[in-house]
Amino acid sequence: MKKIVQINILLLIFLFNSCGNAQNENQNDNKNNTNNMKNLTEKEWKERLTEEQYHILREKGTERPFTGKYYMHNENGTYKCAGCGAELFTHDMKFESECGWPSFDREIEGGKIIKTPDYSHGMRRVEITCANCGGHLGHIFDDGPTETGQRYCVNSESLTFEPEQTLDTITLAAGCFWCVEAAFDKLDGVVSAVSGYAGGHLKNPTYREVCTGNTGHAEAVQITFNPEKISVEKILEIFFTIHDPTTLNRQGGDVGTQYRSGIFYQNEKQKELAEHIITTLNDQKVFSDPIVTEVTPFTNFYSAENYHQEYYELNKQEPYCQFVVKPKLDKFYKVYKELLKK
Numbered sequence: 001m002k003k004i005v006q007i008n009i010l011l012l013i014f015l016f017n018s019c020g021n022a023q024n025e026n027q028n029d030n031k032n033n034t035n036n037m038k039n040l041t042e043k044e045w046k047e048r049l050t051e052e053q054y055h056i057l058r059e060k061g062t063e064r065p066f067t068g069k070y071y072m073h074n075e076n077g078t079y080k081c082a083g084c085g086a087e088l089f090t091h092d093m094k095f096e097s098e099c100g101w102p103s104f105d106r107e108i109e110g111g112k113i114i115k116t117p118d119y120s121h122g123m124r125r126v127e128i129t130c131a132n133c134g135g136h137l138g139h140i141f142d143d144g145p146t147e148t149g150q151r152y153c154v155n156s157e158s159l160t161f162e163p164e165q166t167l168d169t170i171t172l173a174a175g176c177f178w179c180v181e182a183a184f185d186k187l188d189g190v191v192s193a194v195s196g197y198a199g200g201h202l203k204n205p206t207y208r209e210v211c212t213g214n215t216g217h218a219e220a221v222q223i224t225f226n227p228e229k230i231s232v233e234k235i236l237e238i239f240f241t242i243h244d245p246t247t248l249n250r251q252g253g254d255v256g257t258q259y260r261s262g263i264f265y266q267n268e269k270q271k272e273l274a275e276h277i278i279t280t281l282n283d284q285k286v287f288s289d290p291i292v293t294e295v296t297p298f299t300n301f302y303s304a305e306n307y308h309q310e311y312y313e314l315n316k317q318e319p320y321c322q323f324v325v326k327p328k329l330d331k332f333y334k335v336y337k338e339l340l341k342k
């Protein structure tokens, strides 16, 4: 924990004191580009794949029955092509088969698998290959035990597996939600960041009602994230660097209880972490004034009107976005470059 807070100090100084305009960096990344896989040379394939994968995917080999890692595999998630990452099957399509290879009764829709007659080895079979990269997967038979009657018999080596995500949620108030949403939306591991109203007493409030300051709501962002990719600690660390948690009911020129700083925790772990970080930041006098962020149990969250969602992305030319949100975000993108979605 101490380490997190020390990092905080550096980042805080950077975010609040640095005035230079951060350059937008081109985040293009071709690593996950699956479009040109068919043009890869055999040499390139050999570099990408293990020897076993190459033998099966590129040379139409077959792994020995009952030996593959996914034969008895039973976990919720998605099976992908080991050659290119195309999603081919989900766990609910898999059934226990005595044939010795992972077996599925159907495929993910969208023409991701190509079926071709195969007369090799003196047999009449139908080969299945990945439509995206041409990788050999196995064969398909009409003897499946479920209502589809089909058995996709696939080599484990042709597949990779991505476990189903267990998602977590936290609701944070840090002043105008346009800026907060725009920042968290860009983080790798954040599945969604929704602008809305939290912690008030009026049901389904409108923006206009919240703006009066009489509904008790704070402008907040509900963040849904994959804890395996980004931790609650990191999210809270970022929270304390993108706003000033020491000004009561105020962020810069935005004044009122709707602009208060708040953490609406969803479980005890979030509460303990939030309180611990606040205590540590106060003890270390990272801010010249005490932190006034409220830490309260989550009670309600109402999504804001559609025009507030992705407001910054859609209204970059507006003065508030240009002069208030953009400079803050540019610094944020620079500091957290490594954590952004690619």
Ligand SMILES: [Zn+2]
Pocket: 081, 082, 083, 084, 085, 086, 130, 131, 132, 133, 134, 135
């Ligand atoms: Zn593929």
